[in-house]
Amino acid sequence: MTQVTNTVRFVLDGQIVEAQGVRRTTTVLDYLREQLRRTGTKEGCAEGDCGACVVMVGELNAAGTGVDYVAVNSCIQLLPALDGKSIKTVESLKHADGSLHPVQDAMIGCHGSQCGFCTPGIVMSLVNLVQTNTAPDRQSITDALSGNLCRCTGYKPIIDATVKACEKPSALKIDDRADVPLLKEIQRAKSPTLSLEGDIIVQPVVRTKKGNEFVSPATLAEVADYLLKFPSTTLLAGSTEIGLQVNKQFSRPEHIMYLGNVQELRQVQELPHAWRIGAVVSITQVETLVATAYPDFAEVLRRFGSPPIRSTATLAGNIANGSPIGDSMPCLMALGASLLLRRGNKTRSVALEAFYTGQKQNVLQAGEFIEAIDLPKPQAGQVFRAHKISKRFEQDISATCAAISYHLKNGKLSGVKLAFNGLSPSPMRAPKLEAVLEGQAPGDVTAQALDAAVAASFTARDGLRATWAYRSLVARNLVLEFIEENTSEVA
Numbered sequence: 001m002t003q004v005t006n007t008v009r010f011v012l013d014g015q016i017v018e019a020q021g022v023r024r025t026t027t028v029l030d031y032l033r034e035q036l037r038r039t040g041t042k043e044g045c046a047e048g049d050c051g052a053c054v055v056m057v058g059e060l061n062a063a064g065t066g067v068d069y070v071a072v073n074s075c076i077q078l079l080p081a082l083d084g085k086s087i088k089t090v091e092s093l094k095h096a097d098g099s100l101h102p103v104q105d106a107m108i109g110c111h112g113s114q115c116g117f118c119t120p121g122i123v124m125s126l127v128n129l130v131q132t133n134t135a136p137d138r139q140s141i142t143d144a145l146s147g148n149l150c151r152c153t154g155y156k157p158i159i160d161a162t163v164k165a166c167e168k169p170s171a172l173k174i175d176d177r178a179d180v181p182l183l184k185e186i187q188r189a190k191s192p193t194l195s196l197e198g199d200i201i202v203q204p205v206v207r208t209k210k211g212n213e214f215v216s217p218a219t220l221a222e223v224a225d226y227l228l229k230f231p232s233t234t235l236l237a238g239s240t241e242i243g244l245q246v247n248k249q250f251s252r253p254e255h256i257m258y259l260g261n262v263q264e265l266r267q268v269q270e271l272p273h274a275w276r277i278g279a280v281v282s283i284t285q286v287e288t289l290v291a292t293a294y295p296d297f298a299e300v301l302r303r304f305g306s307p308p309i310r311s312t313a314t315l316a317g318n319i320a321n322g323s324p325i326g327d328s329m330p331c332l333m334a335l336g337a338s339l340l341l342r343r344g345n346k347t348r349s350v351a352l353e354a355f356y357t358g359q360k361q362n363v364l365q366a367g368e369f370i371e372a373i374d375l376p377k378p379q380a381g382q383v384f385r386a387h388k389i390s391k392r393f394e395q396d397i398s399a400t401c402a403a404i405s406y407h408l409k410n411g412k413l414s415g416v417k418l419a420f421n422g423l424s425p426s427p428m429r430a431p432k433l434e435a436v437l438e439g440q441a442p443g444d445v446t447a448q449a450l451d452a453a454v455a456a457s458f459t460a461r462d463g464l465r466a467t468w469a470y471r472s473l474v475a476r477n478l479v480l481e482f483i484e485e486n487t488s489e490v491a
């Protein structure tokens with residue numbers, strides 16, 4: 001285990017790459033194309049939308065015996081966050097004898113490519129899929145492709161190619177045996193470095209002459225300590241917001257702290273009545289976690305961005321970013337989620353509904369961060385419904401997303417919690433609408449009463465994604481749908 005400063009070390013096809021002199025905000029895509037000349041990986045949008053830049057990023061599995069991969073949008077990932085990991089690009093797929101991966105062969109055979117610009121990203125998304133699912137059904141294939149735009153081929157030949165490639169399941173796994181020992185070699189220390197006085201020293205991955213840093217600590221203690229010393233540090237989790245700020249707004253934060261290597265933040269802890277979801281647990285992991293308990297929540301998350309976005313984006317990043325159209329928050333608020341906030345060695349719990357103080361404003365104090373999200377487990381008889389309305393089914397952001405939780409007691413709605421995004425400067429509960437529902441039989445709730453409560457709860461404003469007339473109508477109709485479909489009493 002070695003600490004190296006100003007050198008980002010990662011494994012590429014059986015070799016350690018030592019990237020020196022990179023900026024804190026160099027993207028993985030730029031490094032691949034400009035320094036390594038791996039130009040198979042393309043730049044389309046540079047904002048995580050088109051999938052032309054998809055590559056696979058690997059980490060040692062828990063046992064240290066193999067590599068676990070996720071497909072990522074390399075255009076919005078910062079190179080220093082790759083330190084200690086491995087990467088596979090479309091060039092990695094060609095075998096030593098010149099033969100191609102079955103997915104590539106099948107793409108040729110099924111005419112799955114025309115201009116070819118999207119093809120490397122599509123191939124990487126599909127190769128990533130078949131690493132863990134060698135017999136994907138049509139739904140899994142289209143899900144895997146939902147972050148890859150192709151404007152000339154059409155998706156049918158691409159889907160056919162995937163099915164054809166899976167006729168040779170034993171050939172689908174990429175050979176990464178040479179990467180495993182190298183990944184072990186480049187791991188950074190898992191415990192903090194201490195000064196002679198016992199103070200924590202967080203070793204930077206990148207440090208500029210001006211003293212600006214990209215740090216990638218391995219422990220919660222280091223995160224908390226560094227933030228006390230440098231409260232204006234930009235926290236980096238999945239990079240699906242920060243990457244855009246870097247590419248589109250040319251943001252160049254002085255200090256960046258990557259949280260992805262902090263083991264304590266990667267876990268989901270089982271508490272008696274809740275799941276404690278660590279701050280770098282990804283949206284994909286949360287989707288799996290809630291699939292049985294809250295299927296509607298899982299469905300909202302299945303429609304969150306695309307697989308490469310969901311596999312890196314975190315729940316905490318979604319909350320901290322605080323977009324008015326953030327999708328997880330209505331579900332979390334309706335379920336009564338709370339945040340575990342940490343500053344130094346002090347923690348406090350804040351209900352998510354009390355977290356926001358305005359548009360992208362919240363109660364976090366200087367040096368404080370989200371350590372975890374406590375998501376209550378379902379109660380007997382609890383009904384939870386949620387739905388996201390957007391122009392496209394996949395890879396689109398909400399016009400509005402609504403979520404509700406309630407019980408039916410003696411045929412009356414009880415304990416109603418209702419929350420929306422897209423109607424106010426931040427996602428929020430809707431107490432006036434809840435009051436219309438509370439204690440009522442579902443059949444007695446009228447559209448007029450709901451319309452009046454919507455008008456009294458939110459400021460009417462048209463937005464780029466939808467007019468107010470549309471949003472307010474949808475909000476009311478979603479509530480009616482949520483209660484009408486659940487008129488049977490649940491024990």
Ligand SMILES: Cc1cc2nc3c(=O)[nH]c(=O)nc-3n(C[C@H](O)[C@H](O)[C@H](O)COP(=O)(O)OP(=O)(O)OC[C@H]3O[C@@H](n4cnc5c(N)ncnc54)[C@H](O)[C@@H]3O)c2cc1C
Nearest residue numbers: 048237238239240241242304305314317318320326327370
């Ligand atoms: C193509 C694309 C599609 C998208 N689709 C959707 C969608 O459908 N629905 C949706 O809601 N969002 C969507 N997003 C937005 C984004 O993916 C989410 O907001 C995501 O959850 C952000 O998480 P992250 O881990 O990537 O955050 P990052 O980009 O790493 O960070 C986001 C913000 O949170 C702060 N932060 C991160 N972790 C912490 C912490 N532990 N404590 C305090 N602050 C922290 C960061 O400093 C930063 O300000 C999309 C983005 C892209 C690029």
Ligand code: FES
Nearest residue numbers: 044045046051075
């Ligand atoms: S270049 Fe479009 S998603 Fe990366």
Ligand code: FES
Nearest residue numbers: 114115116150151
């Ligand atoms: S082959 Fe041209 S965009 Fe897909």
